[in-house]
Structures are given as structure tokens and as C-alpha cells.
Amino acid sequence: MAAVTDTPTVRPARFDPLDPPVDARPTPPAATTAAPPVPLVAVVARGIALAVVLPVRLLWELVAATGRLLDRHLLGPTGRFLRRWLLRPLAWAARTLLWLPLVWVARTLVWRPLVWLVVGLAWVARTLVWLPLVWVARTLAWVARTLVWLPLVWVARTLVWRPLVWLAVGLAWVARTLVWLPLAWMARTLVWLPLAWMARTLVWPPLVLLGRALRWLAEHLVRRPSAWLLGVLAPAVRWLGRALAALVRGLVAVLVGAARGLGRVVVAVCRGVVGAVGWAWWAAGRVLRLGYRLLLRPIGLGLRWLWRHTVVPLARGVRALWRVTVLPVARGVRAVWRATVRPAARWTRTAVLEPARLASREVLTALGLRR
Numbered sequence: 001m002a003a004v005t006d007t008p009t010v011r012p013a014r015f016d017p018l019d020p021p022v023d024a025r026p027t028p029p030a031a032t033t034a035a036p037p038v039p040l041v042a043v044v045a046r047g048i049a050l051a052v053v054l055p056v057r058l059l060w061e062l063v064a065a066t067g068r069l070l071d072r073h074l075l076g077p078t079g080r081f082l083r084r085w086l087l088r089p090l091a092w093a094a095r096t097l098l099w100l101p102l103v104w105v106a107r108t109l110v111w112r113p114l115v116w117l118v119v120g121l122a123w124v125a126r127t128l129v130w131l132p133l134v135w136v137a138r139t140l141a142w143v144a145r146t147l148v149w150l151p152l153v154w155v156a157r158t159l160v161w162r163p164l165v166w167l168a169v170g171l172a173w174v175a176r177t178l179v180w181l182p183l184a185w186m187a188r189t190l191v192w193l194p195l196a197w198m199a200r201t202l203v204w205p206p207l208v209l210l211g212r213a214l215r216w217l218a219e220h221l222v223r224r225p226s227a228w229l230l231g232v233l234a235p236a237v238r239w240l241g242r243a244l245a246a247l248v249r250g251l252v253a254v255l256v257g258a259a260r261g262l263g264r265v266v267v268a269v270c271r272g273v274v275g276a277v278g279w280a281w282w283a284a285g286r287v288l289r290l291g292y293r294l295l296l297r298p299i300g301l302g303l304r305w306l307w308r309h310t311v312v313p314l315a316r317g318v319r320a321l322w323r324v325t326v327l328p329v330a331r332g333v334r335a336v337w338r339a340t341v342r343p344a345a346r347w348t349r350t351a352v353l354e355p356a357r358l359a360s361r362e363v364l365t366a367l368g369l370r371r
Helices: 040-223 234-366
Strands: none
Touching: 040 234
16 A cells, blocks of 8 residues: 655646736745635636626627628628729719710800900900000190190290309309409408508507517516516616506507507498498399399290190190090990990809809719718
């Protein structure tokens, strides 16, 4: 009889995901303890897994296999059949029976008549409006240049500019001859030469003599005897001071008299210059007044008469010609436009474009391409 050991044999249990985690580290075998029994919770969990999870998984696999079979053997062939035998013929029929006729109708009955109408209106506008307007504009430009601009330029050049140039030259000659040269001669003769002579004769020699006298006095009466005059001869210093003061008073009186005389001469010369300038101003005013009365006023009256009798009648004639020619043509073109283009456009929009738009909308809605 075989020997029976005290240590029982332990078999590894099957792995179940619902079991709680077990530590993977090896545990020392118990020497004398037996294996623990399986918990009741694990038994219940295994029963629920077998009763619920396995049927749901099998049902899901069945549904997925059914979907693949339907897509492979029913939906795919049906879609290919519908695309080949229904949608393509409908698209060909819509393109052949609807789109191409609509394009032909739009090109033949709408676009070409509109192009012909626009070309006809352009020809009518060019022939009846633009070319007459260009001819009238060129004629008016030629008339304005020949009868207005060139005569006005000749009048302005001959009767205004040249007399004004001659008047300016004459006034410049009069101002130079009667004002500037006399004033320059008077200023040179009556002011500058007397002042220079007085300065050279009456002012400079006394100043030179005074300077020499002061230098001699400073040399002999101040610098040399200053050492003993200041300390010893006080009365002599006082007398010398009084003498110098009297000399200075005399010199000041002489200079004041010379300045007064010179001032009187300058005042007289200025009065003469002011009188000469006033007379020259009066003479220039008389000359300008005479030039205005004899030259500028007749030229202005002539230009006004020429403007009234040339430009004003020409402008009135142009206005009358515009009213007679351009305005009736423009009104006729507007009436023709209202009588032809507007009814044609209204009929095209009402009888062609609106029905075509409604038919295309209904076809697209029937095909399911538009809501």
C-alpha cells in the first residue's frame, strides 16, 4: 500500500476576470493547513456572467454578422442597381430634356435678341445722338474759337496789353525823370554836399584844433605839473579847473550853435524834399487819372460793348440751338426706349425667365435636389 504523506497536493485554479486580484508573490506552503473554500460572491458572479454576459455577447455577434450579410448581399447590390438603372437615366433625361432645351431657349430667344437689341440701340444712339452731338460740339468749338476767343485775344493783346505796357513804360520814365532824378539831385545838392561841406569846414577843423588844444593842455597842464600842482598849488588847480570848465562851456556853446544851424538847414532841406515829393505825387496822380480817362475807361467800354454784342448773342444762339436740336433728340430717344426696350424687357422677364425659373425649381424639387 502506498505511503500517504501529510502534505496535500495543491492544483492551480483557473483564471477568472471577475475574481479579486491575487498577489503574484509565492507563498510558503502551509505545513499543516488545508486549502480555503471558494467564496460565495465568486460563485454568484460566475453564475451571472454565464447567464447574462455570454448571451449578450452572442447576440451582438449575431447582429454584426447579419449587418455584414445585408450590406454584402442586399444593400450594396440595391444601391448599385438604383444608381445604374434609375439615377443615371434620370440625370441623362434631366440634362437632355430640360437643361439643354433651357440653355437653347435662353441663348436663342433671350440672349441673341438682347444682343441684337443692344447693338441696334447702340447704332441708333451713335447715329442719331452721338455723331450729331459731336458735330454740334465741333461746330460750336470752331465758332467759339474763331468768333470769340481769337478776337478777344487780339483785342486783349492790341488794346489792353500793349497800351498797358506803354503806360507802364511812360509812368516809369515819368517817375524816373520827374521824381527820382530831381529827388536824387536835390538830396545830393541840398543835403549831402552842404552837410559834407559843413562837416569838413565847420565841424572837423574846430574838432581838430580842440583835440590839439586838449592834448597840449593835457600834456603841459595835467601830466607834467600834476605832481606838484595837486599837492602844493591848490588855488592854481582850482583856477585851472575853472579855466578848463569855461573852455568846455565855450566849446559846448559853439557845438550847440553849429548843431542848431545844421538842424535848421536840415529842416529846410527836408521841407523842400517833402514839398517836391508831394508835387511829384500830385503830378503822378494827375497823369494816372488822365491815362485812366483817355485809355483804360475807353478800352473797358469797348470790351463791354464787344462782350454784349458778340459773346452774349453767341451764347443765346447756342442755347437756342441746343433746345432745338439736342433736347428733341434726347426726348425722342427716351420715348423710343420707353416704347421698345422696357416692354421687351418686361415681356422677356414675364414670359420667358419666370416660367423657366419655376419649371427648373419644380424639376429640381421633384428630383429631391432642392427643398
